[in-house]
Amino acid sequence: MLGGRPHWALLEDMKEILLNRMYVGRFLENNIGHEVINLFKDDNGSNYIYINPYGQLDKKHNEIESIILVRGINATTVEIIAKAVGLIPILDNALPRDTANKIQRDYIRENKVTYDGVLLDDIYYQNESTNEVTTVYISFKAENIFYPKQKIYLTTDEKTNFAEKSFLLSETTFPKQALHWTYSVDSKAYSVLSSVIQDSALWENKNKTQRISEISETSSQRDFNFLKLIRKEYDELCYSNMFHYFLSEDKELFKDFMSDVLGLSTKGKYSIQRETEHIDLLIQDDKNIVVIENKIKSGINGLRHDIYGDLVQSQLLDYHKYADEHARNRKESFYIFVPNYNRIDLRNYEKSEDYKIINYSVLYDFFSKHKSENKYYDDFLSALKIHAKEIDNSNFEIMQERFIETINSVK
Structure with missing residues (x-):
């Protein structure tokens, strides 16, 4: 007591x-x-x-x-x-x-x-x-x-x-x-x-x-797009598929993308593959083999700890090995696309030093500067914009909209 x-x-x-x-x-x-x-x-x-x-x-x-x-x-x-x-x-x-x-x-x-x-x-x-x-x-x-x-x-x-x-x-x-x-x-x-x-x-x-x-009225503040309609705004596969679709359909867009976003020059025919050995986007031409891992809210997965080393083996190492085996004297490049709000620390992963993080704001800025007659392109830009923000405010914005809409409905 x-x-x-x-x-x-x-x-x-x-x-x-x-x-x-x-x-x-x-x-x-x-x-x-x-x-x-x-x-x-x-x-x-x-x-x-x-x-x-x-x-x-x-x-x-x-x-x-x-x-x-x-x-x-x-x-x-x-x-x-x-x-x-x-x-x-x-x-x-x-x-x-x-x-x-x-x-x-x-x-x-x-x-x-x-x-x-x-x-x-x-x-x-x-x-x-x-x-x-x-x-x-x-x-x-x-x-x-x-x-x-x-x-x-x-x-x-x-x-x-x-x-x-x-x-x-x-x-x-x-x-x-x-x-x-x-x-x-x-x-x-x-x-x-x-x-x-x-x-x-x-x-x-x-x-x-x-x-x-x-x-002010919020309904116009959030850009509408088809991913919002089907509730796939955070689906990594959807974004990887869209990158694949637009870059495969437009050769000039692809060349500018390689140069302006990835800092690479391209030569000869190119291919963009989805999910080759689980790689989100695998780009190949006569000069390059490019590995792109696309993340939205997830981190690095498939971890396997090497008891004899300080670094953690992961999917990054697996993708690196695949590129090494298929490079055939071509330049190997490795990238991770990440929303601005998703902080990923790569330091503990083997071969992570070869990967460059590219934020979605860079992707959004690039694709925004390019015009397209494709009827889905504006929706694509709107979807990218969500992940180009420093804070993932989507749920807050949705709740704010519903709150105001409900208030107006009751009134």
Whole structure:
């Protein structure tokens, strides 16, 4: 006993920092993610936070002092979207969900929690999976939300080394299926996170979240394309097929592509093959054999650890061996096409030093400068543009669109 209270009771009241992962899961396929409110003000200018996945935390978490909103990069790394400070919990975490629902609906009406004139619970009633009796809408009210001045990453892998700010959370992991993680004041991760939150040099000096009424119409902001229609905007095979199709159909486009993007001159007849020995794109002409690996959100796969070496054997080595065997005195070149938001660290892979990363922004700029009469070309450009961005904001943009569309529908 300490001060008349059992040790476990003191632990439950420890201050904690919470990481909340946004915009993931199958729920988003046909619904508005409840966390969409996290980056908007309501009509009164107040900021509210919804904690994934269900709005309530375990009852032992009663001292959340700050929240860091993040998006996943890979299994060991997340990118910080914003921080929420000055938190006021809206509910007691121990409440059953039907009681919490009633309290929240009363709170929403008493405090006029509206977005462009529509009550928050009325907006979410339009979701397919909303239960009107047990749904929780708000976890915290936040005094302020601040965006980072630059990209900030949190990682549990000491080998991660982005050019931007990276902070190592040692002795911890990000559970694969979890949508939030808490770190108590007695943990090493807490110390790191607290220093990140308190470092004013990392953050904007004012709250830049907006009311819905301050946001322009969003339906025109996201380019429509056929991949969006069939929900294949992140399908690597689709993009590899499109590269193959357009470069095979247009010889002049191919020659410029070899020169302007790959830095190679071409000679004689050329061929572009798909999935030869699992190589995404294999280009061959009289002078060159070119290996292109195309990545969207995935990393390097097919890993096989060599117990006698420091580097990791992977698909990159396999492709290199194939090119070596078939080069016949031609120049061998190796490339990886990667969206700007997908940070891939190649240093640990054997033969990776021979691979050059080309970002999708380079590909988008190149194909944008070339005109084509092909009726699919504009859709191709629109699809590329999504991955030419430094941040993968597609889910946020989709949720923002649905949020505004639903508000307008209810009104």
